[in-house]
Amino acid sequence: MKNKKSNNDSITIVTGVIGSDVHAVGNKILTFKLEEAGFNVINLGVMVDQEEYIDAALETNADAIMVSSLYGHGEIDCRGLREKCDEAGLTDIPLIVGGNLVVGKQNFEDVEKRFIDMGFTKVYPPGSDIEEGIEYLKDLLKVQKS
Amino acid sequence: MNLLTADIGSTYTKLTAINTVQEKIIATAIAFTTIETDVLEGFNKAYSKIKNIAPSFNYDKLYCCSSAAGGLKMVAIGLVPELTSKAAKLAASSAGAKVVKSYAFELSPDEQIEIQNINADLILLSGGTDGGNKEVIIQNAKRLTEIEGNFRVIVAGNKSATSEITQIFKASNKQFVITENVMPSFNKLNIEPAREKIKELFINHIIEAKGLNRLQEMSENDIIPTPLSVLMACELLSNGTSDEDGMGELVAIDIGGATTDIYSIAEGKPTVANTIIKGLPEPRSKRSVEGDLGMRYSLSSLRDEINLESLSKSAHVDMGIIDFWINRCIDRPESIAESGSAEQIIEEYLAHSAAKIAIERHVGKYDLVYTPLGETFALTGKDLTSIKTVIGIGGVIVNAMNPIDILKSVEKSPEDINYAKPIGPDYLIDKRYIFSSMGLLSKDYPSLAVKLLKGNTVKIN
Numbered sequence: 001m002k003n004k005k006s007n008n009d010s011i012t013i014v015t016g017v018i019g020s021d022v023h024a025v026g027n028k029i030l031t032f033k034l035e036e037a038g039f040n041v042i043n044l045g046v047m048v049d050q051e052e053y054i055d056a057a058l059e060t061n062a063d064a065i066m067v068s069s070l071y072g073h074g075e076i077d078c079r080g081l082r083e084k085c086d087e088a089g090l091t092d093i094p095l096i097v098g099g100n101l102v103v104g105k106q107n108f109e110d111v112e113k114r115f116i117d118m119g120f121t122k123v124y125p126p127g128s129d130i131e132e133g134i135e136y137l138k139d140l141l142k143v144q145k146s
Numbered sequence: 147m148n149l150l151t152a153d154i155g156s157t158y159t160k161l162t163a164i165n166t167v168q169e170k171i172i173a174t175a176i177a178f179t180t181i182e183t184d185v186l187e188g189f190n191k192a193y194s195k196i197k198n199i200a201p202s203f204n205y206d207k208l209y210c211c212s213s214a215a216g217g218l219k220m221v222a223i224g225l226v227p228e229l230t231s232k233a234a235k236l237a238a239s240s241a242g243a244k245v246v247k248s249y250a251f252e253l254s255p256d257e258q259i260e261i262q263n264i265n266a267d268l269i270l271l272s273g274g275t276d277g278g279n280k281e282v283i284i285q286n287a288k289r290l291t292e293i294e295g296n297f298r299v300i301v302a303g304n305k306s307a308t309s310e311i312t313q314i315f316k317a318s319n320k321q322f323v324i325t326e327n328v329m330p331s332f333n334k335l336n337i338e339p340a341r342e343k344i345k346e347l348f349i350n351h352i353i354e355a356k357g358l359n360r361l362q363e364m365s366e367n368d369i370i371p372t373p374l375s376v377l378m379a380c381e382l383l384s385n386g387t388s389d390e391d392g393m394g395e396l397v398a399i400d401i402g403g404a405t406t407d408i409y410s411i412a413e414g415k416p417t418v419a420n421t422i423i424k425g426l427p428e429p430r431s432k433r434s435v436e437g438d439l440g441m442r443y444s445l446s447s448l449r450d451e452i453n454l455e456s457l458s459k460s461a462h463v464d465m466g467i468i469d470f471w472i473n474r475c476i477d478r479p480e481s482i483a484e485s486g487s488a489e490q491i492i493e494e495y496l497a498h499s500a501a502k503i504a505i506e507r508h509v510g511k512y513d514l515v516y517t518p519l520g521e522t523f524a525l526t527g528k529d530l531t532s533i534k535t536v537i538g539i540g541g542v543i544v545n546a547m548n549p550i551d552i553l554k555s556v557e558k559s560p561e562d563i564n565y566a567k568p569i570g571p572d573y574l575i576d577k578r579y580i581f582s583s584m585g586l587l588s589k590d591y592p593s594l595a596v597k598l599l600k601g602n603t604v605k606i607n
């Protein structure tokens with residue numbers, strides 16, 4: 001992982017809605033909030049392939065990838081992302097995921113475990129507050145809070 | 147005012163004599179280029195032919211472009227294939243270079259050897275957005291210093307890496323220049339500064355290395371790479387000027403002995419509903435150059451990519467004849483097929499195939515994505531389906547028995563579900579080979595150039 005700097009400005013986060021998912025609103029809010037918090041955001045928009053997250057993270061030397069999935073197919077879409085990151089040399093990049101990851105209302109602990117087993121660093125349940133995710137990020141990347 | 151333009155190629159020198167008052171082409175002439183001895187020999191021979199046609203013609207101004215001595219040979223290097231590596235390749239191609247190969251990620255020892263063997267004039271080194279990854283571009287700078295050769299390096303990558311890269315190149319004896327990043331932020335293309343640098347280096351150094359300084363001394367205008375001049379002509383013909391209307395969006399194809407070049411002057415916006423756009427945005431003026439698709443010097447790689455059996459069956463030409471002709475052209479690039487012969491049929495099939503593969507690499511692709519809502523499309527690259535003007539330039543197409551059959555390879559057929567190729571365009575040819583010449587006039591005489599281009603680009607269907 002690269003050296004941490006003291007302001008959020010130099011922290012680069014790649015975001016996007018994975019798979020064939022077209023729910024665009026949450027992604028825009030997420031990007032807006034992250035930028036407001038001072039992060040450098042590379043927003044890939046909707047319908048993002050795993051490879052696109054990786055390519056973007058490589059070129060921009062990103063500090064974390066934040067994946068959104070809203071339409072219920074998150075589990076299938078996210079499978080293999082960690083392995084592909086490893087393959088591309090992004091060995092310990094944090095992978096954070098949130099949205100409506102699975103179909104219907106399932107026990108979140110089970111869902112969380114399945115995503116952690118897939119190599120995700122942090123998993124958020126439906127209806128999570130973005131602020132929570134931002135605080136977590138700052139903490140994880142040891143950013144000095146303003 | 148009398149103008150003379152010269153296009154110095156590897157085999158031919160083409161001259162065009164123009165009168166600006168009459169607004170017409172007085173004469174054109176072609177002679178063999180003699181680059182080994184002196185380009186001026188070919189020039190003088192062609193000029194005396196001009197004088198034979200128009201004895202009173204004396205030029206006031208001379209404009210030249212050149213693709214002699216292998217053209218402007220370049221290698222492009224980036225980090226991710228679809229991002230900075232592609233951006234670097236686009237920058238070099240649109241500067242008129244022959245991009246022999248492009249590389250991504252850290253160069254391997256095999257790739258270092260390959261680059262050494264390519265013996266490029268210039269190497270464009272990119273990688274990382276500004277503030278992004280710098281390890282790879284720094285490593286690649288080091289690897290380049292280990293490669294022997296007289297190439298110059300243009301560094302157009304992550305600005306945060308430039309001071310280290312400067313030290314690396316200074317410590318070695320490699321010539322280098324630094325310019326703006328080809329992709330300063332994610333998916334933002336910025337190829338103009340690198341393009342300018344390439345042009346500058348061509349004018350200041352490559353001209354001399356290619357033995358063109360005596361020609362340069364005769365002209366007050368800089369000699370530029372021929373493909374750059376052709377690209378400028380395409381832009382001019384497409385856009386027009388305030389006095390002379392252009393032809394709108396267009397595609398031009400030039401099949402040569404070493405490469406197949408495709409030019410598109412078009413926005414390339416999606417024409418299909420429910421489409422989302424993927425990948426690096428491409429420039430309105432785009433040139434792609436395929437170094438593995440050529441009628442002579444890269445015929446062996448072209449042969450590997452096409453099905454000659456189907457030619458044999460459809461045209462009733464014996465496979466033996468096909469193989470014999472292709473091998474002969476590889477051994478003796480100067481071979482010319484006789485008009486109306488079986489060899490000419492083979493040649494036109496090769497040209498058709500080269501253009502088909504080249505256009506499929508040039509145009510955007512639609513991928514069908516099944517979503518819970520139904521079908522959606524993702525477009526990567528330029529959608530050229532609505533282009534109505536396709537122009538054939540260069541001898542292979544213009545001299546063909548059936549130029550239209552070669553050009554039709556660019557048209558979208560029912561099997562081409564994915565390729566955003568033109569649908570039902572008009573086909574035209576540059577019948578007097580004036581594209582490279584008119585591009586040279588684009589700065590000083592743009593309206594005249596548009597007028598002459600329009601008058602000499604004729605419809606063939």
Ligand code: B12
Nearest residue numbers: 021022023024025026068071072098100103104133517518
């Ligand atoms: C609008 C909408 C659509 C629109 C989208 C338009 C557009 N281009 O954006 C359309 C009509 C296209 C649509 C289609 C579908 N939709 Co819809 N849609 C919605 C709806 C009503 C609102 C979504 C929205 O914009 N919310 C507002 C934003 C601000 O909230 P958000 O998206 O949830 O994002 C927030 C959080 O989730 C969180 N967050 C998001 N990502 C991340 C990541 C991290 C790391 C963190 C920390 C937080 C976080 O922060 C965001 C901002 O606050 C929701 C129901 C709902 N009320 O949520 C259904 C909903 C998302 N859709 C649903 C479904 C099923 C579909 C379809 C499959 C329907 C179908 N059968 O055709 C299709 C799928 C299309 C596709 N390929 O993606 C389901 C998903 C069910 C599931 N996962 O179990 C929902 C929940 C409706 C439901 N209750 O059934 N939909």
